[in-house]
Amino acid sequence: MDIDVEVHGSATVVRPHGEMDISRAEHFRQVLLDALSGEGLPHDVVVDLQYLSFCDSSGLNALLAARTVATESGQNLYLAAPREQFTRLLKITGVADLFTIEPAPPF
Secondary structure, three states: OOEEEEEEOOEEEEEEOEEEOHHHHHHHHHHHHHHHOOOOOOOEEEEEOOOEEEEOHHHHHHHHHHHHHHHHOOOEEEEEOOOHHHHHHHHHHOOHHHOEEEOOOOO
16 A cells, blocks of 8 residues: 655645555554654644545554544644545544544645
C-alpha cells in the first residue's frame, strides 16, 4: 500500500491507497504521527480516504491513535472523502462522531 504525503499551506494531506489491514496499519500509524509532529505546529492533518479501498479495525486504531495525538497537541485531524466501507466501519464501531468528516477530497 502506498501512502502519499503532501503539504498544502498549513495542512498536511495523507493519502493512503489500496487496502489497510493489520500488515500495513503500523506503517500508516507512523506516517500519521510523523505528519502530526512536522514543522510549524499546530497545523491540520487531512486524511484523504478516496483511494482507500478497504480498512479493517487495525487501520481504524491507527486513526484513533493519531486523533488522540492531534487533540493533545492542539491540532486538527480531518477525514476526507471516505468510501462506503470505511463510513460503515466508523458507524459499526461507534466512533463516527469522534472525527470531522469532509465529503470531498481536500485538494
